Amino acid sequence: GAVVSQHPSRVICKSGTSVKIECRSLDFQATTMFWYRQFPKKSLMLMATSNEGSKATYEQGVEKDKFLINHASLTLSTLTVTSAHPEDSSFYICSARQREGLRLRYNEQFFGPGTRLTVL
């Protein structure tokens, strides 16, 4: 099966610092990656959709300058939380969608294990 990894799995940082989270598709090429945010005991909320080689599409209410997304290759997308504050503390999950035409079953997405960010 398709595997998506995230690094780091857990990060604690001081307020004002920037944190980079990596999302990698390990055994397939992902033309599209999605970034979700999940607060404790809440549902997943889509933050942005990133396509390889182009700018990410952000959902309404998500600050582009706050959450920088880069999808530089078909296997890697990064989310950088700039000048993090305690309210940015959350569980961040990425998912990846396979390139079209390669045995794609519907809009199948493969999720990473998530990154728990705590900003002190």
Place this chain on the structure above:
Amino acid sequence: AQKITQTQPGMFVQEKEAVTLDCTYDTSDPSYGLFWYKQPSSGEMIFLIYQGSYDQQNATEGRYSLNFQKARKSANLVISASQLGDSAMYFCAMDIGSQGNLIFGKGTKLSVKP
């Protein structure tokens, strides 16, 4: 507006019994897909089952089956022969948009009792 509704914040089921988790959806798009995911306390999202809007038969995957009632816009998940390891959060989701973005319901916390 597209929306997923899960009305059961929490459910209890006895081990080895079956349980149904409710999900209703709203969309005006005739083509859509419905998903169920399991999220244990570790946080990973585990894909369980998928139902396409044009699929004629209800989807089944092992102990999981999806009771798809298109006219009622419901896509309930049925777990048969519950196991202790089934205790987790369960999310119903629907794909929207051309890129397959998912919207999620609020989730149902399932607790399996021994």
